[in-house]
Amino acid sequence: MDRRSFLISSAALVAMPRVGQATAEPQVLRAMGFEQQILPTEFAGATRVLGFNGSTPGPELRIRQGRQFDIRLQNDLDMGAAVHWHGIRLDNRMDGVPGMTQPLVEPGESFDYSFTPPDAGTYWYHSHYLSQEQVARGLMGALVIEEETPPDVDHDITAILSDWKFDPEGQLIDDFDNLHDRAHAGRMGNFARVFLPDVTLKQGMRIRLRLINAAVDRIFPVILKGLSGQVVALDGMPLARPREMGMPVLAPAQRVDVIADVTGPVSLEMDHRAGAYPLGALAVEGAVTPRTAGISPLPANRIPPAAKTAAQHLTLTMQGGAMGRGHGGEDIWAFNDMSGMREAPFARFSRGETARISLVNDTRWPHGIHLHGHHFHELDETGALGDFRDTTLVNPGESRDILCVFDNPGKWMLHCHMLSHQASGMMSWVEVA
Ligand code: C2O
Ligand code: CU
Known part of the structure; x- marks a missing residue:
């Protein structure tokens, strides 16, 4: 294996694997360790990771806005765990911060989460215990709160961005306490990718793309190729007026929803000082007649009105x-x-x-x-x-x-x-x- 070939600063990777995401709503989220192919097979074998129900990202959880959602975290790790539902305006007891809102879930134990998400949009869930290490190892997944009336698109696609700091064997480097990383921009992976579902698009289709930055420290400026559209939501919340897609920039944990028409081969790249770095692609075969209607705003969430003057x-x-x-x-x-x-x-x-x-x-x-x-x-x-x-x-x-x-x-x-x-x-x- 040529180590340099998967470093971010080196030449582009061509064929990116895609990992399908389960869309079923599991009643149990099982935190566990296992092996998964994260790097393209030509570079290295499977990586020991952490995840939920046998995959990282964990299963994509989809809930209807305003509906109660119950899920059990079963901790099959050999260390403590807790899950935070990032961005959800929920009951404090369900926020997943061990030692503050709930007890740490010890190995072999479980914790029942139950909440009713008030807002539709793109959210995510992740470990909130030793999160720098546990999220970097893969304890995260998408949380989609569906609108009563979803927008008119052909595909609703979740794109989870992350990076990984690999050794030459394709295992994660176990230096989570690295003081140099901590004092600078953070733990930067030497390999980045996007996890996309296995769908085939047609030119002219309209898609919704839910970008989620699940990296521990990396900011992703994302170049969207083969798409022409608009940003319709930020951190789950609809924009009253959609705006030019441009190059969305996502800090860790941020989300950007885009609605766009497919104009050619679709790929996601990271804008990087060493050049555009490929993150992943969606297959496009054939064509359909594109919609003539413009992109409308998503239905607004009920957000609390702010007072004119701050207390x-x-x-x-x-x-x-x-x-x-x-x-x-x-x-x-x-x-x-x-x-x-x-x-x-x-x-x-x-x-x-x-x-x-x-x-x-x-x-x-x-x-x-x-x-x-x-x-x-x-x-x-x-x-x-x-x-x-x-x-x-x-x-x-x-x-x-x-x-x-x-x-x-x-x-x-x-x-x-x-x-x-x-x-x-x-x-x-x-x-x-
Ligand atoms: Cu305190 Cu996304 O977390
Ligand atoms: Cu900081």
């Missing part, structure tokens, strides 16, 4: 990392001079209160900041309400204000979704009561 205006400053200024926290990264989970929350909100938070990136690295149990508005420079998201990317030296209606009672994590940064201090929590 509190807080500042969360990201600090630390390589080449950064010193800070008062005891780990590599900090928020407001504090590293890791503290006894006291970063802030307390009374239920229903609208608060503004300035997210200030005083580091040399980008950070994707995620709030549990809520979505928030990004604010533009004039203070106008922008996109409604659960994870926002803040580039080095920049800052972003967000406005959030804290209407979901409980203890909610607020952390960097570059999971290597989270694992080395960049996390906190808020309390809504």
Whole structure:
């Protein structure tokens, strides 16, 4: 095997394997270890991974908006586990944060999750225990909340982006505590791909593509070839006005929904300084007459109206990392001079209160900041309400204000979704009561 041939910085991979995703709704999500072919077979054999029900990504879970969903996590790993339903505005007890919202699910034990998703859209689920390692090993999957009336498309396709840090034998490098990675951009895989279902498209078809960035630390700028369309949702939430598809950029945990017409061979590539890197492709055979109707917005979710003026205006400053200024926290990264989970929350909100938070990136690295149990508005420079998201990317030296209606009672994590940064201090929590 030629090791260089699968490194991201080297020549392009041509034939990418596709992994089909189960669409059945399993009652049990079994966390387990097994072997799976992640790399193209010409480079290496199967990789020891973690996943659910025998595959990574785990089964694609599909639920109807507003319907109760019950699922049991069965932990067949030799370490603890818990599952977080990323982006769902759910009951705090179901949020999947061990030690905060539930006990850790020990090996051989199980935990029953039950929630009613209020919003349609593209979400995902992932381990929230030692998540930097467990997500990197494969404990993640897609969570699709279906609209009552789905948009008019020929195929609804989930595309899970991830990267993997392989050794020459095609096994994951066991250096999750690597301080260099943690202090820089995080654990960057030397191989990246997209997991796509096994469908064959026809030119002229209209598809919905649900992009999910499940990588622990990598930001994916995605080049979509053979498609002409629009972005219709961000982090699950429909855009009132769909916008030009362009090159979607996804921070870890972010989602982008695109509705597009097939105009030629379809492929996904990552824009990379070493050139476009192929992530995967969808087969296109034959043609149909394209739709003439334009792309309409998805039906809106019922989002909590924000108050005109925020009751509190807080500042969360990201600090630390390589080449950064010193800070008062005891780990590599900090928020407001504090590293890791503290006894006291970063802030307390009374239920229903609208608060503004300035997210200030005083580091040399980008950070994707995620709030549990809520979505928030990004604010533009004039203070106008922008996109409604659960994870926002803040580039080095920049800052972003967000406005959030804290209407979901409980203890909610607020952390960097570059999971290597989270694992080395960049996390906190808020309390809504
Ligand atoms: Cu996607 Cu705290 O997680
Ligand atoms: Cu970060």
